[in-house]
Amino acid sequence: MKVALVGVGQAGGKVTEAIAAFDDRMEFGAVRGALAVNSAEADLQSLSLDTVLIGQDRVKGHGVGGDNELGAEVMQTDADQVMGSLDGRITAEAEAIFVVAGLGGGTGSGGAPVLARELSRVYSVPVYALGILPGRDEGSLYQANAGRSLKTLAREADATLLIDNDAWHDSGESVEGAFDAINQEIARRVGLLLASGEAVEGVGESVVDSSEVINTLREGGVAALGYASAAASDDSADNINTVTSTARKALFTGTSLPDATTADAALLVVAGDPDAIPRKGVERARRMVEDETGSLQVRGGDFPLQSDQLAALVLLGGVERSERIDEFMQRAKEARKAEDEPNRDPAEQFQNDELDGLF
Numbered sequence: 001m002k003v004a005l006v007g008v009g010q011a012g013g014k015v016t017e018a019i020a021a022f023d024d025r026m027e028f029g030a031v032r033g034a035l036a037v038n039s040a041e042a043d044l045q046s047l048s049l050d051t052v053l054i055g056q057d058r059v060k061g062h063g064v065g066g067d068n069e070l071g072a073e074v075m076q077t078d079a080d081q082v083m084g085s086l087d088g089r090i091t092a093e094a095e096a097i098f099v100v101a102g103l104g105g106g107t108g109s110g111g112a113p114v115l116a117r118e119l120s121r122v123y124s125v126p127v128y129a130l131g132i133l134p135g136r137d138e139g140s141l142y143q144a145n146a147g148r149s150l151k152t153l154a155r156e157a158d159a160t161l162l163i164d165n166d167a168w169h170d171s172g173e174s175v176e177g178a179f180d181a182i183n184q185e186i187a188r189r190v191g192l193l194l195a196s197g198e199a200v201e202g203v204g205e206s207v208v209d210s211s212e213v214i215n216t217l218r219e220g221g222v223a224a225l226g227y228a229s230a231a232a233s234d235d236s237a238d239n240i241n242t243v244t245s246t247a248r249k250a251l252f253t254g255t256s257l258p259d260a261t262t263a264d265a266a267l268l269v270v271a272g273d274p275d276a277i278p279r280k281g282v283e284r285a286r287r288m289v290e291d292e293t294g295s296l297q298v299r300g301g302d303f304p305l306q307s308d309q310l311a312a313l314v315l316l317g318g319v320e321r322s323e324r325i326d327e328f329m330q331r332a333k334e335a336r337k338a339e340d341e342p343n344r345d346p347a348e349q350f351q352n353d354e355l356d357g358l359f
Helices: 010-027 041-045 068-078 079-086 106-120 140-156 175-195 210-217 234-250 281-291 323-340 354-359
Strands: 004-007 033-040 050-053 097-100 127-135 159-164 223-229 265-272 298-304 309-317
Touching: 004 010, 004 079, 004 106, 010 033, 010 041, 010 097, 010 106, 010 127, 010 175, 010 234, 033 041, 041 050, 041 298, 068 079, 068 106, 068 309, 079 106, 079 175, 079 210, 097 106, 106 127, 106 140, 127 140, 127 175, 127 234, 140 323, 140 354, 159 175, 175 265, 175 309, 210 265, 210 298, 210 309, 223 234, 234 265, 234 309, 265 281, 281 298, 281 309
Parallel strands: 004 033, 004 097, 033 050, 097 127, 127 159, 159 223, 265 298
Antiparallel strands: 223 309, 265 309
16 A cells, blocks of 8 residues: 655654654555654654654744644644645555644644645545554643544544554653654554555465555544564464464454454454465454454455564554543543643642641
8 A cells, every 4th residue: 555654743753754664674665755744843853754844933943832723823824835845755656645643742733634634635545644642641731632633633534543652551661762662563553554455475365455444444533453463383274273363462452542342344464474374264363353343344365474473453444432532532621621720829739738748
């Protein structure tokens, strides 16, 4: 699936860079163009991608300070500049455009929906969003921003693939280390999904192509992506249980949105050496995904890849009814309420029995 990537904001730029690097390293050739857009000049300088600085008239290259309304304004003002920079990167061979953004900050959460709307107006290919939800401990401003942004982004994009920062965050990890690890997890999953329809060595029995990804996301709304892998046996018959158990792990423990299993549509991709992929195992795993998601639109196929591992990718479309989304939106609502409350008298903050012992 040939795509163009546009990263908006700090997280969006880093994730876009990670996906493009993974695609280049694996020599898949799915990423046909990549661009990073930000209002903070310092965040762009560390990237190996082509970049566009927006909002110079308003924020002088210093970023929007977590203000996603300002992020939307500067993107709207400089939309022509960004669209001009995309000329030549979004070619006739591009089958989709992905707008990548962290939904908790300012430039990404505010600017991504504006850019998705502009791209949909100009290009006829699907415009998808890849949105990263802030973790529970990232502060109320980030929760409130993400709640607002998610609603708008889901409306403007053809589908929004969500990544929950809490899904792969190991306890005890530094913040920087955690984000780097999460970016690599995203790159592996998204990179394999995009490449699954590309021409590679080997011939599978039922190879996935880009139309099956597009059809799975056609329901719109929110999407999630699961991944798991295991060592493969040389005999494909020995891999039947391996494929089904790996697909189950991808659906239940390896997904980008924990506990999101009810879906309108799904796509199962089994990647590995074509001689090691059992047809019976793929079909059994596809039926399992059908039963667990409650969807009658479950597609399945192979991704021939020279590897001693078997990997399962599960793309879920239309998961906005999941408990995880409900929980997050409630948290965002509470954070928004806290952000909107008038500032209390500073003296009142110290009229608390719990603080008496500190003075």
